[in-house]
Amino acid sequence: MTIGLAPEPAQDGGRVTLQVIAEKLDVSTATVSLALRDSPVVAEATKQKVQSLARELGYVYNRSAASLRTARTNMIAVGFHDITNPYFAELLSAIEDAATAAGRTILLGTYGESLSRQERVLRTLKEYRPDGMILCAAGGTDAAEVAHLVAARIPVVQLSREIDGLTLDFIGADDGSGTEMAIDHLVSLGHRRIALIGGTDAISTGRARRSGYRRALARHGLPVDPGLMHDGYGTREAGLVGIRAVLERDDPPTAAVCFNDLAAFGAMLGLRHLGREAGRDFSVIGCDDVQEAAQWYPALTTIHNRQDEMGRGAAEMLIRRIEQPASPVQRVLLQPKLVVRGSTVPPA
Amino acid sequence: MTIGLAPEPAQDGGRVTLQVIAEKLDVSTATVSLALRDSPVVAEATKQKVQSLARELGYVYNRSAASLRTARTNMIAVGFHDITNPYFAELLSAIEDAATAAGRTILLGTYGESLSRQERVLRTLKEYRPDGMILCAAGGTDAAEVAHLVAARIPVVQLSREIDGLTLDFIGADDGSGTEMAIDHLVSLGHRRIALIGGTDAISTGRARRSGYRRALARHGLPVDPGLMHDGYGTREAGLVGIRAVLERDDPPTAAVCFNDLAAFGAMLGLRHLGREAGRDFSVIGCDDVQEAAQWYPALTTIHNRQDEMGRGAAEMLIRRIEQPASPVQRVLLQPKLVVRGSTVPPA
DNA sequence: CTGAAAGCGCTAACAA
DNA sequence: TTGTTAGCGCTTTCAG
Numbered sequence: 120m121t122i123g124l125a126p127e128p129a130q131d132g133g134r135v136t137l138q139v140i141a142e143k144l145d146v147s148t149a150t151v152s153l154a155l156r157d158s159p160v161v162a163e164a165t166k167q168k169v170q171s172l173a174r175e176l177g178y179v180y181n182r183s184a185a186s187l188r189t190a191r192t193n194m195i196a197v198g199f200h201d202i203t204n205p206y207f208a209e210l211l212s213a214i215e216d217a218a219t220a221a222g223r224t225i226l227l228g229t230y231g232e233s234l235s236r237q238e239r240v241l242r243t244l245k246e247y248r249p250d251g252m253i254l255c256a257a258g259g260t261d262a263a264e265v266a267h268l269v270a271a272r273i274p275v276v277q278l279s280r281e282i283d284g285l286t287l288d289f290i291g292a293d294d295g296s297g298t299e300m301a302i303d304h305l306v307s308l309g310h311r312r313i314a315l316i317g318g319t320d321a322i323s324t325g326r327a328r329r330s331g332y333r334r335a336l337a338r339h340g341l342p343v344d345p346g347l348m349h350d351g352y353g354t355r356e357a358g359l360v361g362i363r364a365v366l367e368r369d370d371p372p373t374a375a376v377c378f379n380d381l382a383a384f385g386a387m388l389g390l391r392h393l394g395r396e397a398g399r400d401f402s403v404i405g406c407d408d409v410q411e412a413a414q415w416y417p418a419l420t421t422i423h424n425r426q427d428e429m430g431r432g433a434a435e436m437l438i439r440r441i442e443q444p445a446s447p448v449q450r451v452l453l454q455p456k457l458v459v460r461g462s463t464v465p466p467a
Numbered sequence: 468m469t470i471g472l473a474p475e476p477a478q479d480g481g482r483v484t485l486q487v488i489a490e491k492l493d494v495s496t497a498t499v500s501l502a503l504r505d506s507p508v509v510a511e512a513t514k515q516k517v518q519s520l521a522r523e524l525g526y527v528y529n530r531s532a533a534s535l536r537t538a539r540t541n542m543i544a545v546g547f548h549d550i551t552n553p554y555f556a557e558l559l560s561a562i563e564d565a566a567t568a569a570g571r572t573i574l575l576g577t578y579g580e581s582l583s584r585q586e587r588v589l590r591t592l593k594e595y596r597p598d599g600m601i602l603c604a605a606g607g608t609d610a611a612e613v614a615h616l617v618a619a620r621i622p623v624v625q626l627s628r629e630i631d632g633l634t635l636d637f638i639g640a641d642d643g644s645g646t647e648m649a650i651d652h653l654v655s656l657g658h659r660r661i662a663l664i665g666g667t668d669a670i671s672t673g674r675a676r677r678s679g680y681r682r683a684l685a686r687h688g689l690p691v692d693p694g695l696m697h698d699g700y701g702t703r704e705a706g707l708v709g710i711r712a713v714l715e716r717d718d719p720p721t722a723a724v725c726f727n728d729l730a731a732f733g734a735m736l737g738l739r740h741l742g743r744e745a746g747r748d749f750s751v752i753g754c755d756d757v758q759e760a761a762q763w764y765p766a767l768t769t770i771h772n773r774q775d776e777m778g779r780g781a782a783e784m785l786i787r788r789i790e791q792p793a794s795p796v797q798r799v800l801l802q803p804k805l806v807v808r809g810s811t812v813p814p815a
Numbered sequence: 816c817t818g819a820a821a822g823c824g825c826t827a828a829c830a831a
Numbered sequence: 832t833t834g835t836t837a838g839c840g841c842t843t844t845c846a847g
Contacts, residue, residue, distance in 0.1 A: 136840055147818045152842060162816060177618050180594045183540065184840035186531040187823045194574075194595075201560075203758070208556045212549075215577050224591060226542070227573040229563050243572060246528045247542075270525050355762065388762050410551070414703065414736050416764040484824055495834045500826060510832060532824035535839045818847080824839105831834075 135176045144168055155180070186248065195437060196226045196249035198241055200257050204353070204381060205409040206426060207255065210278065213430025214253060221438055223250070232257045232321075232352060238264065245271055251437040255280050258321035258352065274440040278433045281323040288440055290432045290451040294324050294406075297422040297455035298331030299338075301376045301404040304420070304457055306339050308465045310374040310402060314347040316361035316386055317354070317378030325350070328378060328406070344370075353378040358385025359392075366393065373466040374402035380409045383419055387462065402463040406455075417461030425453045483524045491524075492516055503528070534596065543785060544574045544597035546589055548605050552701070552729060553757040554774060555603065558626065561778025562601060569786055571598070580605045580669075580700060586612065593619055599785040603628050606669035606700065622788040626781045629671040636788055638780045638799040642672050642754075645770040645803035646679030647686075649724045649752045652768070652805055654687050656813045658722040658750060662695040664709035664734055665702070665726030673698070676726060676754070692718075701726040706733025707740075714741065721814040722750035728757045731767055735810065750811040754803075765809030773801045 137148040137155075144151070146165065153161045154169035155178075186192045195218050202208050215225050228244050230236035237257045244252065245267070251274035256265070262285040268275055269287070277289040298315075305313050315332045318325035329350075333343050349364050351357035358377055362385070365372055377383035383405030387397045397403040398417035405412055405421035412419040436449060485496040485503075492499070494513065501509045502517035503526075520526075534540045543566050550556050563573050576592050578584035585605045592600065593615070599622035604613070610633040616623055617635070625637040646663075653661050663680045666673035677698075681691050697712050699705035706725055710733070713720055725731035731753030735745045745751040746765035753760060753769035760767040784797060 134840095137842095138840075148840085149819080149842075150817055152840095153817090156842095160816065165816080177615070179596075179619055181535075181596060181840055182594045183531045183534040183596055184823090185842070187529075187535050187825085187840080188842045190823075192531065202550065202563075203553070203556050203560045205551070205553060205556070208551050208553070212551045212577065215550075215575065219576070219588065224595065225575040227563065227575045228567070229560065240567065246530045247572065248527075248529060248531055267525070271527055355758070384759070384762055391764070410703070411732065411759060414732055416739070482824095485826095486824075496824085497826075497835080498833055500824095501833090504826095508832070513832080529824055532839090533826070535824080535841085536826045538839075816847105819845090821843090821845105823841090823843105826837105826839090828837090829835085831832100 135178045136181070140169060140172055140176065140178060144172060190248075191250055192248050193223050194226045194247060194249040195223045195434065196228065196244040196247065196252040198228050198230070198237070198244060198252065198254045198256070200229060200231055200255060202227075202229055205411065206379060206381075206407045206424070209409065209426040210255075210430040210433075213427045214434045217431040217434035221434070223434075223438070230257055232259075234259060234264065241265070241268065245273060249273070251275065251441045253278050253433050253437055256282055258319060258325075272444075274437060274444060276433050276437040276440065279324065279429065283323070286448050288436055288449045290429055290436055290449075291324070291453070292424045292429070292455050293452040294327035294455070295331030295334065297406060297424070298328040298376060299335040300455065300457040301406070301422055302332060302335035302339070304459065304463065305374045305376070305402060305404065306335075306341070308374075308402065308463060310466050311341060312344075312347065312370065312372040312374075313341075314349065314361075314365040314372040314375040315378075316349050316365065316375050317351050317357045317382035319350045319352060325378065332376065347372055351378075351382075353382050355381050355385035355388070358382035358387075359389040360385075362386040362389035363393070374404075374463070376404045376406075378406060380405035380407045380412045380419060380421055383421065383462070384411075384415065387415070387419075397462040398464055400467045402466075404463060408458055413460065415462070420460045420463040421458055423456045423458050425455070429453055483526045484529070488517060488520055488524065488526060492520060538596075539598055540596050541571050542574045542595060542597040543571045543782065544576065544592040544595065544600040546576050546578070546585070546592060546600065546602045546604070548577060548579055548603060550575075550577055553759065554727060554729075554755045554772070557757065557774040558603075558778040558781075561775045562782045565779040565782035569782070571782075571786070578605055580607075582607060582612065589613070589616065593621060597621070599623065599789045601626050601781050601785055604630055606667060606673075620792070622785060622792060624781050624785040624788065627672065627777065631671070634796050636784055636797045638777055638784055639672070639801070640772045640777070640803050641800040642675035642803070643679030643682065645754060645772070646676040646724060647683040648803065648805040649754070649770055650680060650683035650687070652807065652811065653722045653724070653750060653752065654683075654689070656722075656750065656811060658814050659689060660692075660695065660718065660720040660722075661689075662697065662709075662713040662720040662723040663726075664697050664713065664723050665699050665705045665730035667698045667700060673726065680724065695720055699726075699730075701730050703729050703733035703736070706730035706735075707737040708733075710734040710737035711741070722752075722811070724752045726754060728753035728755045728760045728767060728769055731769065731810070732759075732763065735763070735767075745810040746812055748815045750814075752811060756806055761808065763810070768808045768811040769806055771804040771806050773803070777801055
């Protein structure tokens, strides 16, 4: 069968609305509306007639119209910096799953780490009047920049990254403690000079991981050498550049904790360029445990961040907030887990 | 500053609409509407007054209302099977970029390879009345299953995967020729027994790559051994399982062309489990050239598929179609490029 | 169980 | 340059 752009039958020019169904059946639009939503209040026979005529005419529910009337869109807006990062792709996928299961559809906006793009994207998303919004803000975002969302009374859940001084629901990982686990693991292998690659104070996860790093070193009685902390966003590039920078130092590290798996992949690649290899003469730990972490060579030791739970949790938390706008603000920290694989070994 | 859920000032209980701005300024809503859209027809002074009052009152444009009136939503629906696959994440990201640049927002739905989920998701997306839709259908989708979109006159662009017997715009890669390039490369290295791992006749890319495989072998005077063709979707799992299956044969291959990079990653992992290594005693080629392909160990020889161009192209093609619904249907095939890296070597 | 009527917030004729 | 009017397609009282 070939289906093309040729005019289809069913449509006699005019769009099919509740009105036309009502007229053809000689009932009111109110009845049609109720019948299509399967209301128990309308007679079974009427429902059947209405539903089958609707199907026959190819009626399509118009959510814009319904939204105007009900002030609900059943859309959930998702504002992310980057969906090309597998960690965020996994989060988005989990959100989408949970949202669909709850009868919601995702309106998506991304903005990299650009505050000005974020500003534009969030304002636009807001105009669509989503019932709520899940936000992972660009680095450096402060509370004032999302004040307009709060003012518009749109329920917002912050995911993964948290904006300072903003009392809004949040779900993320206990990043500081994840980094501490990473350090503990390396110290237990015998490492004493451990770099921190990637992570910036511009985002909460960066701050948390950097302070977890300091805390853990202190706990083990190890000095914090700022020269071993190479900051940046969690990109492959940052890992590549970062590992080189720390290895150029006089007293180089024997291991590195990376801000996330992407940075770790970059760092491993950087090592290789220098004729070295993670899991042999250097140790690397990532964070997130994205799908490819297990499949790298060597497989990446990392901190598993429960992105499936986190994404689903964000969607569910948002839906609860939508239904009970006045309930107390929540802050959920998921406990990360260390996953030991091949990229960490005792120092040479 | 702390911004929380506390009631904000500006809002005196009621929502701020064109109406309230009009009343406060003692002008009509029509004027306000025009002023906010910066219409040249309204006096500069009035515009200023309106715009500044709107800002002051925290007015938010209501796109549901506007859409009801104009029958345009400025939303582009994207139906994808999986955004966790980096190839599709990269496509989505490119689409989002181009859409945002053109003042459109993305409404997202995913459905894995499930026809029933796809059915539900597409119907829902349609109810939001997006101005158009970009579709990468689940495997096994036939034209009848998207007929309702055509009937509803919603402009659709097919991306990457193409549904048989459906005369709708399409943009994708010339997959057959990509696979031919891969085979040519392996043959030039001296390989004669080459497996094809992943790819299924349920999707057009699978069919195209499988027939490219046959065509290239024939061209080189090599026999097609069905035992070397292991079908499946383009997943890491399929690669892992597939490589094992073909290597168990009596006359095993010395190289494998994989349906995509994910399958190639899986295949390389499978090799390692068997004590072998791509780029040393076996050759593997992927397809897509996702970001991590260059960073694998060994770096993956693959077919670059221009996902950035393809995603942007899809968005632009759709926007053109929206503006000119009657223009001739287009079918754009982007020419893939072979990228030789470390995973391919002459046979041992 | 069904209908009448109003209205959500916006835009587009058209008139002034 | 601005106002009047109507109406997009739906849901929701409230009556019957």
